Amino acid sequence: MMDFEQSLKDHADQFRLTPSKRVWNGIYNNLHPGSRWPSMTMGIVFILTLLSIGYLNNSSKKSTLQESSVKIAESKSGNSKPANSINFDLENNSSSGLNQKSFKDNDPKQSTSSEKLSINRAENEKLNVQNHSKTGSGWSSLNKTNRYSENVGLPSNAVNNAQKADHATDDLLKLNPDAQSLPSKSNSISILPENLNLFVKEDDAITIKNSMVMSENFNNIVALVTSVDQNPSSSRLQLNSYSAINTHLQQPGKTFSKKIHRRWSKKIEWIYYITPTISTASFDGSDLTSSPINYSPLVVFQRSTSNGMIYNAKLGFETGAKMTYALSEKWKLLTGFNLNYSDYNIVSNPIHPTFATLTLKNMSTGALYSKNYITFYGDGQSYGQIGLTNYNLQFSIPLGIEYQVWGNQKMQINIASAVEPSVVLQSNSYIISSDKRNYVQDPELMRKMNLGGNFGAFISFGSNKIKWHIGPDVYYQLLSTYKSEYTGKEHLINYGIRIGISKKY
Amino acid sequence: MSYLSRVKQEQTMTEESILQGCLDNLSFAQEELYKRFSPKMLGVCYRYAHSREDAEDMLQEGFIKVYAQIQQFKGSGSLEGWIRKIVVHTCINLLKKNKKFSDSVDLVYASNIKINENNIPSMLQAKQVVDCIRLLPIGYRTVLNLYAIEGYSHKEISSILEIEESTSRSQYTRARGLLEDILIKKKILQKPRENVSMVAIK
Numbered sequence: 001m002m003d004f005e006q007s008l009k010d011h012a013d014q015f016r017l018t019p020s021k022r023v024w025n026g027i028y029n030n031l032h033p034g035s036r037w038p039s040m041t042m043g044i045v046f047i048l049t050l051l052s053i054g055y056l057n058n059s060s061k062k063s064t065l066q067e068s069s070v071k072i073a074e075s076k077s078g079n080s081k082p083a084n085s086i087n088f089d090l091e092n093n094s095s096s097g098l099n100q101k102s103f104k105d106n107d108p109k110q111s112t113s114s115e116k117l118s119i120n121r122a123e124n125e126k127l128n129v130q131n132h133s134k135t136g137s138g139w140s141s142l143n144k145t146n147r148y149s150e151n152v153g154l155p156s157n158a159v160n161n162a163q164k165a166d167h168a169t170d171d172l173l174k175l176n177p178d179a180q181s182l183p184s185k186s187n188s189i190s191i192l193p194e195n196l197n198l199f200v201k202e203d204d205a206i207t208i209k210n211s212m213v214m215s216e217n218f219n220n221i222v223a224l225v226t227s228v229d230q231n232p233s234s235s236r237l238q239l240n241s242y243s244a245i246n247t248h249l250q251q252p253g254k255t256f257s258k259k260i261h262r263r264w265s266k267k268i269e270w271i272y273y274i275t276p277t278i279s280t281a282s283f284d285g286s287d288l289t290s291s292p293i294n295y296s297p298l299v300v301f302q303r304s305t306s307n308g309m310i311y312n313a314k315l316g317f318e319t320g321a322k323m324t325y326a327l328s329e330k331w332k333l334l335t336g337f338n339l340n341y342s343d344y345n346i347v348s349n350p351i352h353p354t355f356a357t358l359t360l361k362n363m364s365t366g367a368l369y370s371k372n373y374i375t376f377y378g379d380g381q382s383y384g385q386i387g388l389t390n391y392n393l394q395f396s397i398p399l400g401i402e403y404q405v406w407g408n409q410k411m412q413i414n415i416a417s418a419v420e421p422s423v424v425l426q427s428n429s430y431i432i433s434s435d436k437r438n439y440v441q442d443p444e445l446m447r448k449m450n451l452g453g454n455f456g457a458f459i460s461f462g463s464n465k466i467k468w469h470i471g472p473d474v475y476y477q478l479l480s481t482y483k484s485e486y487t488g489k490e491h492l493i494n495y496g497i498r499i500g501i502s503k504k505y
Numbered sequence: 506m507s508y509l510s511r512v513k514q515e516q517t518m519t520e521e522s523i524l525q526g527c528l529d530n531l532s533f534a535q536e537e538l539y540k541r542f543s544p545k546m547l548g549v550c551y552r553y554a555h556s557r558e559d560a561e562d563m564l565q566e567g568f569i570k571v572y573a574q575i576q577q578f579k580g581s582g583s584l585e586g587w588i589r590k591i592v593v594h595t596c597i598n599l600l601k602k603n604k605k606f607s608d609s610v611d612l613v614y615a616s617n618i619k620i621n622e623n624n625i626p627s628m629l630q631a632k633q634v635v636d637c638i639r640l641l642p643i644g645y646r647t648v649l650n651l652y653a654i655e656g657y658s659h660k661e662i663s664s665i666l667e668i669e670e671s672t673s674r675s676q677y678t679r680a681r682g683l684l685e686d687i688l689i690k691k692k693i694l695q696k697p698r699e700n701v702s703m704v705a706i707k
């Protein structure tokens with residue numbers, strides 16, 4: 001090299017500049033993305049919201065109906081006074097034991113029919129049910145002046161019964177002066193809840209649960225039994241706030257429960273699935289030319305795309321959870337979250353380091369330009385073939401609909417379709433160069449977000465508690481794996497058999 | 506890891522250990538690699554870029570590519586030379602992408618170029634030379650950098666920049682002439698002695 005060039009090189013090599021901190025921050029964030037996943041964060045928040053909704057609609061309100069009657073039971077108090085009970089006779093609208101001021105043991109199992117409620121339900125009336133725990137959530141304290149009105153229609157005789165119960169309670173309080181002071185100190189007072197739930201027989205239309213917990217301090221138990229007219233909407237039930245209703249349960253903390261049909265428990269279903277898939281891809285682009293198919297002994301399913309690539313499909317998988325919400329008997333909305341792994345194999349061969357170019361498009365001006373790379377991989381048509389793996393791991397949230405084509409109690413056939421906005425968690429891609437002779441890598445050309453479409457059909461069947469969902473499933477990546485700067489396009493395709501399981505409520 | 510132990514580690518880290526750490530995606534090894542080579546590489550980028558910000562952008566992209574392709578380094582040459590190659594190509598690609606070569610000139614236009622070398626502040630000589638180089642039009646400057654400093658041949662330059670080999674030669678010749686003028690005027694370079702043919706006087 002001449003002196004001038006040597007001098008120039010020496011001076012230039014001595015030149016140093018200290019980069020600002022933002023340069024390293026940018027590099028570090030690129031290498032270790034960390035928590036900069038705004039989409040994933042939003043997706044997680046969305047899923048948590050859905051989970052909360054599902055949980056709140058299904059949690060702690062499950063109750064099984066054990067008895068259709070309100071029993072009079074003896075309290076488990078340590079008090080030496082004899083147990084007292086007041087019986088109400090529904091049919092005769094009378095009460096006994098009020099004046100005797102004595103209380104009898106009443107075995108819940110031997111309760112008479114007169115003590116059973118008979119309540120009919122209005123056609124479309126739905127009752128609020130609350131499961132009152134021993135801690136007394138939703139209960140109010142004893143207050144003689146408070147009266148509750150329920151949304152249950154009852155005849156006037158029920159109101160009369162309530163008044164009798166009121167009197168009986170007064171008697172009870174006279175017998176047990178301590179009772180009046182208990183509410184402020186104890187959470188487990190037997191008092192009426194704000195939302196009263198009435199029990200009915202199984203064969204009756206309305207099933208309401210009334211759960212109360214006896215205070216251990218109560219010796220006396222007052223059973224309030226009401227009757228409901230055939231047309232419950234014609235009357236109102238009014239109950240004294242400190243009327244006590246006890247169940248047949250002996251132990252404090254147990255609640256009298258009954259199975260109640262609820263809309264929500266049948267509307268939402270969670271299906272957990274896994275789908276082994278065969279992953280492949282389709283290619284197109286504006287600068288691609290056709291080339292003949294080449295076969296290689298290394299690959300099984302071999303194809304040649306129109307851009308000169310030799311590739312073969314590989315195994316992938318999808319897994320996740322799907323939540324469906326029933327809009328009607330046949331239609332359901334579906335969402336959830338999904339993890340999708342796709343990959344395929346490219347046939348290449350090692351070469352000496354060489355320059356390769358890709359034709360890219362400047363997005364702001366639309367002009368084409370070429371980008372240079374140093375590559376070690378040939379087009380696979382030379383000696384010493386090797387495999388290069390292109391893979392893609394995506395997290396997505398499917399949004400779609402499901403339709404029941406046919407079904408009965410035991411088996412259903414459904415079809416489902418969804419779009420899946422996704423975040424690319426990890427990917428690797430070898431891209432064929434513009435002259436179709438080499439493969440280059442450029443992570444900057446890979447999309448971080450994508451959109452896919454999913455279609456499947458499945459058969460649902462199962463036992464009383466567990467339901468299986470099995471059927472074919474196809475996924476097609478709607479947007480190219482690469483950014484728009486690269487003129488070639490790749491769309492990943494997965495097809496497999498989805499196996500899912502859900503729990504029946 | 507405590508600060509002192511980390512400092513000790515950095516001091517004793519060899520190139521091999523840095524490479525291995527980068528292959529294992531260890532952040533401290535990546536940072537060590539960056540600290541060792543970024544000042545010089547930024548100097549390289551500065552010769553190609555229009556501004557310091559552009560140079561830092563080039564540096565950032567270049568190092569991202571270095572880490573992405575670190576597994577391809579076979580150890581046949583020096584690590585610095587390998588990194589430098591990637592950084593230079595990154596600079597060229599960014600210039601091509603942003604159409605900076607629209608400023609490049611052919612020989613006809615070159616005659617009208619006026620360079621005001623009075624704007625170069627007086628600093629250390631290395632920086633002065635680099636600043637003089639940066640005064641040149643982008644096309645000339647790029648060819649000059651690639652040929653005179655990076656050591657590419659005109660054939661390789663024509664392949665990289667997608668120009669004719671003759672264009673590369675002519676642009677370099679013109680660039681060199683302009684640069685020499687600037688450096689002489691700034692007294693960074695001595696004016697070469699003219700060859701004088703003596704004629705005998707009778």
